Amino acid sequence: MKSPAEVLDAFENIRRAQRAGVYAPHKPLLALLALARVQRDEPRQVEYGEIDGALKQLLTEFGPSSAPSSRHYPFWHLATDGLWDISGPRQTLARARGATPTLGELRQGHVKGGFPLDIDAALRADPLLLQTVASRMLDTYFPSSLHGDIASAVGLDLSAPPRELREDPSARETYAESQRKRRDPTFRDRVLRAYEYRCCICGFDLRIGHMPAGLEAAHIQWHNVGGPDIEPNGLSLCALHHKLFDLGAFTIEPQNHRVVFSQYAISGERGTTGHLQFHGRQILAPHDPGLSPAAQYLAWNASNVFKKPARSSSLTKSADQLT
Incomplete structure (x- = not known):
């Protein structure tokens, strides 16, 4: 050796x-x-x-x-x-x-x-x-x-x-x-395919030739704390929204899959062009409802990563409970 x-x-x-x-x-x-x-x-x-x-x-x-x-x-x-x-x-x-x-x-x-x-x-x-x-x-x-x-x-x-x-x-x-026992190398491809190669928050779907660019598969419950490499524990996110998600700037409401931003996430563009425009919107769903993000993983993320309290809006009651 x-x-x-x-x-x-x-x-x-x-x-x-x-x-x-x-x-x-x-x-x-x-x-x-x-x-x-x-x-x-x-x-x-x-x-x-x-x-x-x-x-x-x-x-x-x-x-x-x-x-x-x-x-x-x-x-x-x-x-x-x-x-x-x-x-x-x-x-x-x-x-x-x-x-x-x-x-x-x-x-x-x-x-x-x-x-x-x-x-x-x-x-x-x-x-x-x-x-x-x-x-x-x-x-x-x-x-x-x-x-x-x-x-x-x-x-x-x-x-x-x-x-x-x-x-x-x-x-x-x-x-x-x-x-x-670490990461499944097929996780990224499976998650991106489930969301039809677009960011489920903003719809970003740029390709270089036939290859998606700037898209990443995010674990909802992080892999290093037991999150599995399966589609219901994954989100297709552009590089920016992946970073924001892992920083706890936003999470996904477990029942209606709406985007919930933290009060600590502050943007100079709060209107229709800034990142906060996605607050309260539903994510772009995967093509197969069976691959949608699972409630238990979203609940883990809301409890362990998301920076509470949530911004106020007309979200559903379950989203309001994140505060």
């Missing part, structure tokens, strides 16, 4: 694009996707066909317009950096590293890839090391404004580890087990 320093060196020595200034996120995104698999304690190697869709979506959302067409390149070329272990048909493995297999060859040959055994073992044994590697990769290859979106898209949990983990290495095994 490699030492933490050797693992960090291995990730920092990933070869970049040959020309200076070229943005090539292929290898970093594949590596981050694989780190998330390790964090969830999934098998070391995965067939290319199983992650082809995820790679295409990642490169469509976070790469240049031409990136998705070459999404299979890093699955083959990351091995030349000593960071990827490939298995598959002998005739495929025998070809020169510069001769990249086609998408069809990787799929039909059931070619598998994953971190080498010694790196994989070190990452599984030390969840803090895994988080450090992921954070450094995000810092190295992507602007800070995208870090949260990318981590969410690949299913990585980069929340700060508890103090006892940093001070007591013997606690790392317990922490590693808790990490394996």
Whole structure:
């Protein structure tokens, strides 16, 4: 098993694009996707066909317009950096590293890839090391404004580890087990799809090509305090309203699903153009009523996050009880 320093060196020595200034996120995104698999304690190697869709979506959302067409390149070329272990048909493995297999060859040959055994073992044994590697990769290859979106898209949990983990290495095994039970990487897609890719507060639905931009899946009852990764515990929110929701500036009334702003939320634009215009309005409902936010999660949010008292309005009695 490699030492933490050797693992960090291995990730920092990933070869970049040959020309200076070229943005090539292929290898970093594949590596981050694989780190998330390790964090969830999934098998070391995965067939290319199983992650082809995820790679295409990642490169469509976070790469240049031409990136998705070459999404299979890093699955083959990351091995030349000593960071990827490939298995598959002998005739495929025998070809020169510069001769990249086609998408069809990787799929039909059931070619598998994953971190080498010694790196994989070190990452599984030390969840803090895994988080450090992921954070450094995000810092190295992507602007800070995208870090949260990318981590969410690949299913990585980069929340700060508890103090006892940093001070007591013997606690790392317990922490590693808790990490394996963390976020479901499909939560974001399921919630955004339920709300038809729009913010349920303001209707924001900008897309870049076919990909939604600036939309996030918010947990109503926070994940770190037991909130499940299911649609009734999720809201599709633009980045701004997600931030405001998590700050307790507004909540959602449990029965009629109306927006309730806090008296502490003060805006210079209180009319039809300011954020407070949404106070008292119903959220834009998901396409399936069965995916609507559940009352018990909204009640948790109102009790634990929302900054009471609520602003006065003609809301229903249950909304008034938030005060």
